[in-house]
Amino acid sequence: MPYSADKPKLAESSDELRARIPGWGVDLDPKDRPSVPKLRFDANLNGAHWEFPERQPEKWPRERSIEHKFLTPVFGTACPPKGLSGMIRRYSYRTYSEGRAAHWLLLLAADRVDAVESTLGSLLSRRPDNPVTETGVRSEFTHHGLASRLAGKRADRAHHPLDPIIVAAPWVLAGGAVYLALSRVVRRRRT
Amino acid sequence: MQAMVYRGPYRIRVEEKDRPPIEHPNDAIVRVTRAAICGSDLHLYHGMMPDTRVGMTFGHEFVGVVDEVGPSVRNLKPGDRVMVPFNVYCGSCFYCARGLFSNCHNVNPNATAVGGIYGYSHTCGGYDGGQAEYVRVPFADVGPSPIPEWMDDDDAVLLTDALATGYFGAQLGDIVEGDVVVVFGAGPVGLYAAKSAWLMGAGRVIVIDHLDYRLEKAASFAHAETYNFAEYDDIVVHLKKITDHLGADVAIDAVGAEADGNFLQHVTAAKLKLQGGSPVALNWAIDSVRKGATISVMGAYGPMFSAVKFGDALNKGLTLRMNQCPVKRQWPRLFEHVRNGYLKPSDLVTHRIPLEHIAEAYHIFSAKLDGCIKPLIVPNAA
Numbered sequence: 154m155p156y157s158a159d160k161p162k163l164a165e166s167s168d169e170l171r172a173r174i175p176g177w178g179v180d181l182d183p184k185d186r187p188s189v190p191k192l193r194f195d196a197n198l199n200g201a202h203w204e205f206p207e208r209q210p211e212k213w214p215r216e217r218s219i220e221h222k223f224l225t226p227v228f229g230t231a232c233p234p235k236g237l238s239g240m241i242r243r244y245s246y247r248t249y250s251e252g253r254a255a256h257w258l259l260l261l262a263a264d265r266v267d268a269v270e271s272t273l274g275s276l277l278s279r280r281p282d283n284p285v286t287e288t289g290v291r292s293e294f295t296h297h298g299l300a301s302r303l304a305g306k307r308a309d310r311a312h313h314p315l316d317p318i319i320v321a322a323p324w325v326l327a328g329g330a331v332y333l334a335l336s337r338v339v340r341r342r343r344t
Numbered sequence: 345m346q347a348m349v350y351r352g353p354y355r356i357r358v359e360e361k362d363r364p365p366i367e368h369p370n371d372a373i374v375r376v377t378r379a380a381i382c383g384s385d386l387h388l389y390h391g392m393m394p395d396t397r398v399g400m401t402f403g404h405e406f407v408g409v410v411d412e413v414g415p416s417v418r419n420l421k422p423g424d425r426v427m428v429p430f431n432v433y434c435g436s437c438f439y440c441a442r443g444l445f446s447n448c449h450n451v452n453p454n455a456t457a458v459g460g461i462y463g464y465s466h467t468c469g470g471y472d473g474g475q476a477e478y479v480r481v482p483f484a485d486v487g488p489s490p491i492p493e494w495m496d497d498d499d500a501v502l503l504t505d506a507l508a509t510g511y512f513g514a515q516l517g518d519i520v521e522g523d524v525v526v527v528f529g530a531g532p533v534g535l536y537a538a539k540s541a542w543l544m545g546a547g548r549v550i551v552i553d554h555l556d557y558r559l560e561k562a563a564s565f566a567h568a569e570t571y572n573f574a575e576y577d578d579i580v581v582h583l584k585k586i587t588d589h590l591g592a593d594v595a596i597d598a599v600g601a602e603a604d605g606n607f608l609q610h611v612t613a614a615k616l617k618l619q620g621g622s623p624v625a626l627n628w629a630i631d632s633v634r635k636g637a638t639i640s641v642m643g644a645y646g647p648m649f650s651a652v653k654f655g656d657a658l659n660k661g662l663t664l665r666m667n668q669c670p671v672k673r674q675w676p677r678l679f680e681h682v683r684n685g686y687l688k689p690s691d692l693v694t695h696r697i698p699l700e701h702i703a704e705a706y707h708i709f710s711a712k713l714d715g716c717i718k719p720l721i722v723p724n725a726a
Contacts, residue, residue, distance in 0.1 A: 161588035176686030189443025201435030217453035229470030260394035268352030289707030296714035
């Protein structure tokens with residue numbers, strides 16, 4: 154009870170727990186727990202043989218946080234910025250620090266633009282996006298979808314209906330964009 | 345090569361991509377033999393992490409065989425079986441020199457607040473991940489380690505993040521003998537954290553979730569006392585009642601950004617992306633522990649603000665400890681525990697799915713279908 158000095162007693166003693174649970178207490182002593190540098194330093198964990206790493210070639214202007222002094226010597230090269238989403242990303246990195254909500258909100262907006270751009274672009278490619286196969290929704294029928302969702306008292310059932318809306322959003326937006334473009338072309342031809 | 349590719353929120357597919365080249369003298373190219381989907385991959389999959397680009401390959405839990413090494417690599421050679429920590433790190437910066445490998449300052453130009461993580465958006469450096477047949481591994485002399493001969497790939501892949509992070513979560517709790525430890529979340533990290541809490545001498549381990557099948561696993565795998573929060577009006581009050589109204593000594597948040605239990609928090613964070621994460625589990629942790637307790641946060645949150653009950657944390661004199669796990673620092677001790685049979689990582693694997701069916705794997709894991717706890721991905725080249 155917190156209303157008096159003693160701590161509540163446990164149902165099982167340490168000896169009982171040691172007998173019941175394999176390995177109970179083997180890391181009881183904090184010195185046995187891995188921790189650098191507070192408890193133990195192990196130079197063997199670190200294989201660097203340089204003071205500062207050699208620099209990786211920068212093959213295109215790599216966007217970076219303005220909180221960095223310079224481009225880090227090593228960086229990922231996946232998916233360079235492209236299209237409108239790329240312009241938004243570059244603007245966000247160039248303008249705002251990580252401490253500003255605008256930085257992250259712009260990057261999230263760029264992600265949504267990227268999804269719409271890519272969905273539209275895929276319609277012109279040999280492999281258009283396929284929302285059925287890409288969502289993996291077929292597993293609902295092969296891996297006990299309904300039974301799993303109805304089992305027990307799942308707290309996430311309340312928001313499951315929102316997921317299809319999120320998936321459909323870029324398709325609806327892309328469809329709207331195509332419709333507007335086509336109707337503009339038709340109008341121009343008529344005039 | 346075949347690789348998982350992100351196409352937008354809730355949409356992924358397998359595409360043919362170029363095999364990654366050596367981009368730096370200390371790079372290695374690893375042929376992936378086993379990858380896993382992490383609960384935090386779902387934050388990317390759901391479009392929550394800023395700067396997650398269409399075309400990105402996810403996957404920060406993987407093991408494989410070295411296929412090629414750069415000219416300055418000394419510690420690995422083609423043909424070596426390696427496990428790769430989820431952290432990309434240089435080994436020589438201010439942070440790495442102090443063992444804070446997950447906070448490396450030389451690998452992520454996109455952000456200073458987080459280090460490099462394979463396949464985890466450009467916010468974490470823009471590295472393609474290991475849910476593919478091949479992956480580029482920077483600083484091959486620093487991060488990867490040969491897989492011990494006695495360890496199989498399924499155990500090794502879970503040491504690259506999930507088990508190391510769960511153990512780290514218990515470690516940051518600063519557990520002393522007889523402590524009451526409550527773990528929020530019965531996913532892989534929560535289950536490993538619960539199991540690790542016993543190794544550190546916990547006197548009672550309680551696991552909270554809303555999925556009965558995972559709570560059953562918490563009881564059988566982690567010997568934990570379990571409660572389904574959806575069955576209680578107020579799980580905080582229940583936790584107070586079962587701890588004689590004192591509260592737990594240590595709480596571990598193993599849920600993170602998409603926590604359920606509060607509709608408004610979940611929808612504003614996970615669906616509308618207006619918060620860095622839904623801090624329901626973290627707020628429950630703050631409210632349910634005793635004054636002066638320690639809270640260890642292992643759940644992943646995005647870089648934006650979240651509606652955390654900081655005032656209560658202050659008034660209760662809590663210690664909040666957190667970090668991305670510096671995986672390799674944990675390995676020597678964890679290898680001992682796996683070898684001694686105290687921890688069996690692959691006990692949590694429920695699904696092994698070929699890479700070409702990874703879209704189904706994500707859906708099953710995301711929607712919590714078919715009793716899914718931990719899905720592994722097996723590339724064709726394995």
